[in-house]
Amino acid sequence: MLLDARQIERVSGKARIILLAIEDITERREIENGLEKARKELASTKIAEDEAREYAESMINTVREPLIVLDQDLRVVTASRSFYSVFKVNPEETMGQLIYDLGNKQWDIPKLRDLLETILPQKATFDNYEVEHDFTTIGRRIMLLNARQIERVSGKERIILLAIEDITERREIETGLEKAHEELTELATELKRSARVKSEFLANMSHELRTPLNSINGFSEVLYDEIFGPLNEKQKKYVNNVLTSGKHLLLLINQILDMAKVEAGKMKLTLSHIPLKSLISEIALLVEDMASKRHLQMALEVAEDLPDIEADELKVKEILYNLLSNAVKFSPEYSKIGLRACRKGTEIEVIVWDTGIGIATENMGKIFEGFFRVDTPYSRLSEGTGLGLPLSKNMVELHGGEFSVESEGLDMGTTVRFTLPIVSEKAV
Template sequence: MEKISTKTELPEYSESIVNTVREPLIVMDQHLRVITASRSFYDFFRAEPKDTIGKLIYNLGNNQWDIPKLRDLLETILPQKTSFDGYKVEHDFTTIGWRTMLLNARQIEHSQSKDHIILLSIEDITERNAIQEGLVKANKELEILTKDLGRAAQVKSEFLANMSHELRTPLNSINGFSEVLYDETFGPLNDKQKQYVKNVLVSGNHLLLLINEILDMAKVEAGKMTLSISELPIQEILYEITGLIKDTANKKNLKMIIDISKDLKNIQADSLKIKQVLYNLLSNAIKFTPDGGEIGIKATQTDTEIQIVLWDTGIGIALENIEKIFEGFFRIETPYSRVTEGTGLGLPIAKKLVELHGGKLKVESEGNEKGTSVQITLPIKHTTTVIRDENKNSHS
């Protein structure tokens, strides 16, 4: 069988080029016998030159290279196309195990002898292929998990909304009848009876607050919380809310500092939702500020925003809890939290309501016993294009 001379076809500089190639490379004659191979080939496939040079490629490594797909490439595809890239071959080698390879082949005609030589480069993509397959599998599993979580969250929100709605009707009756009894509308009560009725009424009102907050949270998470936008005189609203909590602050001997800029522009917002946010935040400031402390509110404006800061000199928040306070039902364990009522939903709801208006809510504290500052930014003009009054479409 005729054999191309290595010296004739591959001079020294060509040998150097072959050995410079990073990927395993085999050079064969037209009869598919190996003329030379790169160092990377020997290293990767754990082969020796004496067992490689002059051998038919299919006979290499005790016939390890007798691969049907490789035969198809070299004997059928390459003679017709003279070159081929990215030909995927998978094979289990006795020396290096299962491998996934991409083969690039070139058939070159010698200018003088008209003989052909074949260049075959081998790119091992076993790990890359495994990673890609793993990523594809992980992505599919993640998609399924995301859908499952979405459905679970939707079911949870709908359950909480329905449950809260169903609970409010009998609870309103309990609270209403308790008020009638406490007011002694149908006759006097002795001291013990009146105290018991008062306990029922206080507990009922607390439970109603909890149910309302759960309902609000469920609506927001389910995307069912809508806004009834109107022109809102924010300056009047701020004075109205501070007036509502003034008596509560006085009972704890708290000094209230009010700094509201004159001539604040009206904003486009939902009046009930904004009042709910401001009242809850100021109530929190009073609740978590010891007797004799200070609370305050400051309001300023830019051309496009109203900026409101509500602050206190109360118990503060540890730095590691700043983000946690926006998680539903999270309450910081302090001596005050053990004696004050609350669901842990006030701040998350306030934040979501502000964001629903296109604004931002941020909480800052330098640590325990160092007070808290809540910063609210509200756009003067609301940008939502479709607004409907949820009170007109709700039976809750």
């Protein structure tokens, strides 16, 4: 209740009275309170909207790529700092403008119109739409566009967020990579063709040389064995020189032919049951004469229970001969070489070692290249093509084994390890 009291004098002036007015203002207070609450809610909503707007604009300005916000009429509501920076424009010529009128109408593209004008009605999106254009301020560029619909805080109005990414440099890199890939593919094709031609040439030349050389070696052996009559000491020495050189030349030709087969992917295996222990003894006996001429001690450590293997016998012989003869050739006189063979799980491990010239660290990556030879006084004095090691590695790997070479440096010796699969010990 609202009370209002006043003093009133009588007409006679001798006595005074008090007039008390009482008014019920309950409904008015309720209306006033409701209005005040509504005012506060509106103020709170206004603050929330302002805060939301500031937050959204802060987020937009934080993004590295250009962003613009469009209203329902596709006019620019706001744009990120990076948009102004990338396109070299200012807010005055951007805000409130229809997107199709920006710059030199760079976005006025029929396909882009269709995409943008379906976003709000259909709640659609679009991704990775490319625009290549000669922009007035930044020249010819390739832009990647992505767009989404976003509802305002009030929920009554929807807007479009348009993200723009300059992918010009990326496209140039991709184009460069594609061109480089094409060039590398062409180069690889040419290299394969050249390798094939070289392999065919080596194979043909080796065949042409090997045929007459076999005849020379055959006749030399006949002469050396004095089948056609006796030879004096000098004649026998010369015939032996011819035979020795012929056999060495035939070995080199065979290595070149094998290398050509490896490079052409034509080397095949003829597998058979091999008693490896006796095979090692056989090859060691062949190399022993070479070793004795250089006064080398050769140590053989072959496990008594060394099992047989399923392998190509001729190629295993060649591997063993290559490695042991290398150990002899690259070791100084009166030094030691050796071979160890034992079982390692499901494999045979063979180690050929020497105390010779070793391999320099910088040459370790080259030793499996065809025709590479370490340049040392020993290598200059010894014969060879540099094919023994790469051929041996290829033949081991063709069997499914592993091949490695270790050396701590020059004059520190060399250790070669290789493995070969084991055949069942019950095999006949």
